[in-house]
Amino acid sequence: MTALRTGIATIALFAATPLTAQEITLYSGRGETLVAPLIETFTESTGIEVNVRYGGTAELAVLLNEEGAASPADIYWAQDVAALGQIKPVFAELPGEMLEDIPAIYRDGDNRWTGTSGRMRLMVYSTERMQADELPATMAEMTDDRFAGTMALPPTNGSFLAHVTALRVHEGDEAARAWLQELADNDPVIVSNNTAIHTAIADGEADWGLTNNYYLSRFLADDPDFPADHALFEAGDIGNLMMVAGAGVLESSDSPEAAMAFIEFLLSDTAQQYFAGNVHEYPVRGDAVAAFSGIGVDYGTASEAAIEFDLNELTDLEGTLEMLEEVGLL
Amino acid sequence: MSLSEGLSVRRAPADRTFAQGAGLLVGALMIVPLFYLVLRAFEADFDTALSMIFRPRTGWLLVNTAALTAGVLAFSTVIALPLAWLTTRTDLPARGVANVLAVLPLAVPGYVMAYALIGLSGNYGFMAEIFGVTFPRPYGWFGATLALTLYTFPYLYLNLRTAFQGLDASLEESARALGCGRAEVFRRVVLPHLIPALCAGWLVIGLYTIGDFGAVALMRFEVFSYTIYTQYSAAFDRVYASWLSLILIVIALLFVWGESRLRERQSYARTGSGAGAGPRRTALGRRGRIAGWAFVALVATMSIGLPVSVLTFWMTRSPLVAQLPDLVQSFGQSLSVAAPSAVLAAGLAMPVAWLAVRHPSPTSSLINRLAFVGYAVPPLAFALAFVFFALRAAPFLYQTHLLLVTAYALAFLALALGPIRSALYQARPSMEESARALGLGPAETFLRVTLPTIRPGVVAGMVLVLVIAMKELPIAFLLAPTGFRPLAITMFSRTSEGMLLQAAPFAAAIMAFSALFVGFILRHDSKVGGSR
Helix, strand or coil: CHHHHHHHHHHHHHHCCCCCCCEEEEEECCCHHHHHHHHHHHHHHHCCEEEEEECCHHHHHHHHHHHHHHCCCCEEEECCHHHHHHHHHHECCCCHHHHCCCCHHHECCCCCCEEEEEEEEEEEEECCCCCHHHCCCCCHHHHCHHHCCCEEECCCCHHHHHHHHHHHHHHCHHHHHHHHHHHHHCCCEECCCHHHHHHHHHCCCCCEEEEECHHHHHHHHHCCCCCEEEECCCCCCCCCCEEEEEEEEECCCCCHHHHHHHHHHHCCHHHHHHHHHHHCCECCCHHHCCCCCCCCCCHHHHHHHCCCCCHHHCCCHHHHHHHHHHCCCC | CHHHHHHCCCCCCHHHHHHHHHHHHHHHHHHHHHHHHHHHHCCCCHHHHHHHHCCHHHHHHHHHHHHHHHHHHHHHHHHHHHHHHHHHHECCCCHHHHHHHHHHHHHCCHHHHHHHHHHHCCCCCHHHHHHCCCCCCCCHHHHHHHHHHHHHHHHHHHHHHHHHHHCCHHHHHHHHHCCCCHHHHHHHHHHHHHHHHHHHHHHHHHHHHHHCCHHHHHCCCCCHHHHHHHHHHCCCCCCHHHHHHHHHHHHHHHHHHHHHHHHHCCCCCCCCCCCCCCCCCECCHHHHHHHHHHHHHHHHHHHHHHHHHHHHHHHHHCCCCCCHHHHHHHHHHHHHHHHHHHHHHHHHHHHHHHHHHHCCCHHHHHHHHHCCHHHHCCHHHHHHHHHHHHHHHCHHHCCCHHHHHHHHHHHCHHHHHHHHHHHHHHCCHHHHHHHHHCCCCHHHHHHHHHHHHHHHHHHHHHHHHHHHHHHCCHHHHHHCCCCCCCHHHHHHHHHCCCCHHHHHHHHHHHHHHHHHHHHHHHHHCHHHHCCC
């Protein structure tokens, strides 16, 4: 891998105009605390300078749509799949050999983008008021009467919208609408985002919720006694959805080689280990990474339980929004 | 001069021509985002757009928006009017301090205020952790109203303060001499003179309220602006979002129109001969002083003490590494945009205000209403409009410092316009006329007579723009030069990875730096500082 990476970097360097340092522009929906150290390493090893525009994943996707071919960006790095699906038409194809180690569930089927780290959907619950075996065994069971008024729900959260979209793809629109209606009728505690699910649980406003895997570790890092834990649904249930943060190279890029080298770097052992250790997300190349040291469900258990699902089908967020409005959750 | 004398007997039109030219430029620039939104809106499938607009949900979201706006306007008046009176018209001790405390909440970013109110309460909140007391959480209409009021009331305070200071005390004395009681003087003399300031403050707060989605989202109160944001950010849609934005702008412009109707019918400047008397101060007495300071302290505790203590609490829990170099650099970058934006906004607002006050006409009314468009357009739509036009018309300007400053100046022009216009209403045209009669040119008259008179208004306007530009986000995301890291973006890119505690120092820095700047300006401008 390292040889391949160096090879690509070398090609990228030779392709550059002599005496001019290569420069690429990255639109990053991922935050500076995460990205900056990686870029430093990348620039040290390849000599390629990276200009980063930090912003919200959605805002940057809207910006890229507006800019079209005139975009100064070479790479877009998004926090969620829906944004990648939006930009997919203007992404260039990534070389097949770069992605051969990446399982299909982590990347675009047409190689237009790749996941850079996995973000598992799972349940978080109050260890003060619930036992793990009281939780629903499947996503379908979430609407059971016994959970009336106990679940924290963020209807406008991007990950939740994507997860409901996955349910629509998997079970059909009718079943998904019925599920949402029952969920809405079950008097959920409406919150604004995933962080708020956790604070609502700690505050006693809610007992459990459906969230992403990396939030709990952040709370535990700040407070080891944070009163919550993770639980998975049954193996293969649509509830156990592995989503990704991912990146692609824009077709309009004027330094595609250098941009490809950066994507290659994000998939390297160094970067993959860094994601696991620093933000408690799952590597997209499990073979390359030492045992996951994060808190909560470990990589092996999570990837075994995760459903095989084509993330590219998660494009119709608008339809999901309409459905949420129909059932009165929005 | 000879040409101008032929055209006008009273005043040479050189100043008017200049003001009209500048005013038309402002109006034209304000049409840019409107043009963009209409262009996008026409890409829509008409039936889909109609079914999206005419549904019950739109109706109750508008009702919620109206309820929120009414609440915020009422609460902020209850806070700002007594505060402005206390600091300008009474002998309250340490009025300078009270004045700074009344303006500082502007420096609090909305999301910090909402987090503060939420973080204060609940089992896992600040009060429970420190004192073991669990407060119920302020949510819904009340929570959103409270959060928005606590950091927007200074807009009204600053406007009212300028108005109180410009009020000619001899008017009140005449009223008293003619047999009016104190209450009657306030109702019949003072209050009518405060109307332009009240309207200007209400307008800015009202427009802010209908456009805000950060605080309302955290408070789980759904309003119209929220659907616009969701349409852009969750549906990645620019077409139907444009329809919704245009609806919001129509509502906003109705506000603007209503305000102008109230304002333009009145005349507020002194017309009589002789010097105007400065404001007289009411002696409060011992109890009055204690009550006055109790009120100031209550407001300051809620609006400043709360967010500061919650931020401090977060910061004690995060490993606070030496981030000073980062902070200073980010501060420099924030200031390098915010300061020129403030100057440019005030510079553009002056001719617009001048036209409204000195040369009222249908054109000047139109320009004055258009001046609010930048503030009324949802920020994301506003920024997209400038992306669209810069890439087509001036690609060399795209994502440059200059474009960002221009966009900020236009987006926040309305903030500078209010205080400047209020100040101009109270400046006496006869002074300018005398200066001109004594041989001063129009530019000299403006610099030596008008500007010194309206300086408190200009300074207040610049402070408002500066402080909001320090904390603004969506426009910076899209239009800032790539690699630019002002405080607000740095703070956001930490919270976006869930590192709320690591973001706290930057949120604190935004507040501290804005506060220092506000304090510095207030201290060095005696007319605004009002310690005498």
